[in-house]
């Protein structure tokens with residue numbers, strides 16, 4: 001049998017995307033996945049008899065429209081349903097904020113709390129849109145590869161660096177200021193400078209702590225907020241939606257497309273190490289002991305997993321190995337899927353019949369101060385007394401997930417210390433999360449039929465997400481763009497010839513985007529041509 005051109009380690013959505021593009025370039029591709037299903041962090045699984053849900057990632061916006069088009073996902077049946085409005089925040093005083101529908105409706109809602117903030121919303125969105133548009137231009141581009149002393153490494157890098165400077169220079173001065181601010185300031189300071197309404201700031205600032213174990217007042221976390229604003233659903237920018245069939249539907253369709261292009265996908269095929277001969281990656285060795293050779297290897301796994309467990313340190317330049325040691329991973333995210341006999345009955349908006357707020361992103365975190373306190377608690381004890389919880393109830397818009405009349409909900413919870421003793425603390429975390437939901441929905445605990453919880457440690461053990469990091473490495477200035485994963489190795493290539501990065505540890509980072517897979521495929525195909 002002819003030798004494979006490229007082996008891809010991991011069938012996460014980026015590994016699958018990379019495989020599809022490489023196959024389209026005429027290369028022979030084989031994907032090796034450790035688990036029994038494709039999808040990595042984008043999977044739909046049964047977690048309680050008769051109840052299925054997106055196991056980890058649960059909502060779509062960032063998946064790039066070009067990836068959707070090129071991988072023919074819509075033609076193959078992908079359907080994404082928009083939320084009626086982005087967020088619903090039940091508040092401790094019995095009020096609620098419904099936020100993020102059309103601008104006029106959002107303004108009317110916010111005006112109930114602060115007419116001044118309502119008037120400022122259009123300008124805020126205009127600033128955010130300008131920032132998102134600037135950064136979006138780079139999502140499907142390889143960032144310039146800067147050398148040790150910020151020296152560009154080749155003509156492609158010189159061109160990319162020049163384009164970057166040109167684009168920055170074309171922004172008006174307040175746009176340049178905003179761009180610098182998002183990379184250096186906290187979301188809290190950014191939002192406090194514009195708004196006074198606490199629930200509004202919470203609704204907007206929540207994105208800054210998603211997958212980011214930090215106070216919303218931590219310097220630089222404004223970028224994480226912006227990272228969640230790149231996307232679109234059905235051509236509408238900045239909004240989030242639900243993939244019918246859950247996130248696993250996206251990756252099943254990607255795998256179908258890959259197979260149709262001739263890609264071989266091996267499940268339950270864990271890779272033990274990358275085979276390196278004379279400084280070049282020439283294949284992999286599976287945990288079974290089998291050796292598979294190829295012209296190149298692309299790693300969809302976290303860079304720490306790749307370079308600390310699959311590559312012998314002696315093969316790496318010492319500086320690079322040290323930089324990987326320092327590469328920060330750890331999201332502080334705790335994830336629970338719950339099976340419910342009925343919909344949550346909110347004290348502030350009663351009723352167990354489906355209402356628009358049930359189909360939105362329900363945020364149990366009324367202020368940035370609440371989020372900051374949760375982080376401080378977690379620093380002290382591992383977890384917050386009152387954690388930050390977002391709940392989505394996909395079964396309101398998708399009847400494929402739960403038996404008729406029953407529901408599934410995703411609880412995505414933040415501010416859990418990544419390196420706490422999760423085997424000891426897991427149960428306490430579940431109780432604290434359920435207590436938060438119960439305090440707003442008095443029927444919650446009695447409606448629970450079953451649940452499955454994932455601590456940061458579970459995310460690492462079961463999904464290879466080092467430190468439970470949902471993005472394969474923190475999204476911070478020193479780990480972004482030309483510095484992701486490591487300065488000098490930004491163009492999807494590490495220090496070992498023939499070994500590429502095609503997962504979220506490469507630019508533009510985490511989220512279900514398909515972008516690192518798309519970009520890596522372009523670089524690999526160029527090298528192998």
Ligand SMILES: Cc1cc2nc3c(=O)[nH]c(=O)nc-3n(C[C@H](O)[C@H](O)[C@H](O)COP(=O)(O)OP(=O)(O)OC[C@H]3O[C@@H](n4cnc5c(N)ncnc54)[C@H](O)[C@@H]3O)c2cc1C
Pocket residue numbers: 009010011012013014015032033034035038039040041042056057058059060061062269270271272300301302333334335412459463464465469470471472502503504505509510511512513
């Ligand atoms: C709890 C949670 C919630 C999230 N919510 C959202 C959300 O709502 N929306 C969103 O856009 N993003 C969300 N994210 C982030 C997003 O899901 C991830 O950043 C993204 O899916 C990562 O994709 P990837 O293909 O780069 O890597 P992964 O999906 O991590 O894929 C890596 C693959 O490598 C495999 N692997 C690991 N070790 C080996 C080995 N030794 N041999 C072979 N294979 C191996 C893994 O099993 C996995 O399949 C969430 C993530 C988590 C964890």
